[in-house]
Amino acid sequence: MFSRFFSRAGLFAAPFLALLLAGCSKADYTVRQSTLDPKGPVAQIQYDVFMDTVWLAVVLFALVGGLMVYAVIRFRSRPGDDTAPIIEEGHGNPLVEIGLITASIGALVFIAVPTLSAIWYTDDVPAESVPASKLSAWYPRLEAGKEVYAKPLEEQVLEIDVIGKQWWFRFEYPQLGLTNDAKHSVPNEMVIPRGKAVRINLRSEDVIHSFWIPKIAGKVDLMPGRKNHMWIQANEVGHYYGQCAEFCGDSHAYMLFRCEVVEPEEFAKWVQRQKSDAAPVAPNTKAEKGKELFGAKTCAMCHNISGHYGAGAFAPDLTHIASRKSLAGAWLDNRDPKAQLAKEQSTKNTEQSVEVDRATLKANLIKWIGSSGVSTGADGKPTKDVKPGNRMHYYKMFNVVSLTETHQSFTADELDCLAEYLLTLK
Numbered sequence: 440m441f442s443r444f445f446s447r448a449g450l451f452a453a454p455f456l457a458l459l460l461a462g463c464s465k466a467d468y469t470v471r472q473s474t475l476d477p478k479g480p481v482a483q484i485q486y487d488v489f490m491d492t493v494w495l496a497v498v499l500f501a502l503v504g505g506l507m508v509y510a511v512i513r514f515r516s517r518p519g520d521d522t523a524p525i526i527e528e529g530h531g532n533p534l535v536e537i538g539l540i541t542a543s544i545g546a547l548v549f550i551a552v553p554t555l556s557a558i559w560y561t562d563d564v565p566a567e568s569v570p571a572s573k574l575s576a577w578y579p580r581l582e583a584g585k586e587v588y589a590k591p592l593e594e595q596v597l598e599i600d601v602i603g604k605q606w607w608f609r610f611e612y613p614q615l616g617l618t619n620d621a622k623h624s625v626p627n628e629m630v631i632p633r634g635k636a637v638r639i640n641l642r643s644e645d646v647i648h649s650f651w652i653p654k655i656a657g658k659v660d661l662m663p664g665r666k667n668h669m670w671i672q673a674n675e676v677g678h679y680y681g682q683c684a685e686f687c688g689d690s691h692a693y694m695l696f697r698c699e700v701v702e703p704e705e706f707a708k709w710v711q712r713q714k715s716d717a718a719p720v721a722p723n724t725k726a727e728k729g730k731e732l733f734g735a736k737t738c739a740m741c742h743n744i745s746g747h748y749g750a751g752a753f754a755p756d757l758t759h760i761a762s763r764k765s766l767a768g769a770w771l772d773n774r775d776p777k778a779q780l781a782k783e784q785s786t787k788n789t790e791q792s793v794e795v796d797r798a799t800l801k802a803n804l805i806k807w808i809g810s811s812g813v814s815t816g817a818d819g820k821p822t823k824d825v826k827p828g829n830r831m832h833y834y835k836m837f838n839v840v841s842l843t844e845t846h847q848s849f850t851a852d853e854l855d856c857l858a859e860y861l862l863t864l865k
């Protein structure tokens with residue numbers, strides 16, 4: 440009777456279970472943020488600890504469940520039970536008691552050893568990874584404004600300061616002169632060299648955020664007034680998806696970032712590009728009008744564009760905006776969605792990426808700049824916020840409770856010119 444019930448339930452449950460497990464498939468192109476597909480040593484050790492726990496839980500489940508099923512079947516009621524003598528209850532069995540206590544301790548130790556060693560391992564760059572980094576092979580160190588190729592740096596690992604803001608991430612490379620103070624910081628897209636250990640310093644300029652790249656490492660909080668750190672390493676070139684993993688306000692869910700893993704030579708070139716200023720815009724073009732609007736519409740108060748405007752320090756640095764594959768806390772994707780999907784499907788890999796698509800980027804720029812809950816579109820209806828409560832359309836001074844709308848209205852032509860200007864910033 441029981442077994443028939445279970446076999447029927449199993450028959451019904453099997454397809455659902457299969458569907459559920461299919462979600463864990465590593466090859467599925469929709470699994471962009473999967474901790475089950477580790478691509479670096481930190482993610483790997485976290486995955487291993489997880490699997491240790493899973494296997495122990497499976498063994499315990501089978502043991503306890505098996506004993507229960509055995510007891511249910513073996514001691515089920517039978518005809519004539521009521522007349523049989525009642526079995527005398529046993530009391531106390533030292534062997535069973537000591538055995539169970541020892542087994543429980545054993546299970547805890549089995550979990551504790553890999554867990555603790557993983558916690559220590561993920562805390563900071565392990566000594567054996569340091570010499571492999573050879574920082575100065577790619578770039579000089581900056582000292583008092585001068586580039587110095589000095590030896591000590593060779594022994595250092597690359598450090599990235601990650602600064603959390605509502606609702607985007609700013610990345611700074613202090614050893615390389617890529618900082619907000621130096622007017623060259625990198626918003627939304629972190630670039631790291633393949634196969635190198637990177638020390639990550641986590642800071643917040645407002646509330647708590649959390650740094651997480653599921654396939655590479657995670658997650659450690661960015662706390663206001665507190666210095667946290669961790670380390671990461673990626674062993675395969677590619678485009679990885681990161682995410683803020685600590686609720687931080689309205690647009691927390693839209694607070695993504697990307698991690699671009701490139702070959703070390705590529706990385707050196709990227710650093711040089713990031714340090715360059717924006718090229719002059721061609722005269723009498725839409726871009727030139729857009730550049731003027733960027734000043735007139737107060738964009739320059741918040742945004743820095745090195746070589747053109749230098750006042751802004753609060754918002755993402757736009758000096759190289761057109762070279763980034765994503766926009767606005769990496770929420771808007773600047774690649775052609777169809778081409779990207781085709782690439783992911785054909786390679787069965789979400790780390791493969793197409794390049795920035797000009798038309799998509801332009802549409803995203805117009806959508807982002809022109810959108811806000813307080814402006815109205817051509818149809819007279821309020822436009823939809825791309826990111827609710829974002830600090831561009833709703834500015835908030837520190838220590839001031841209410842948000843102030845900083846929305847301005849734009850004509851279609853103004854938006855077009857602004858976008859054309861930003862598109863020149865490669």
Ligand SMILES: [Cu+2]
Nearest residue numbers: 683685687691
């Ligand atoms: Cu968040």
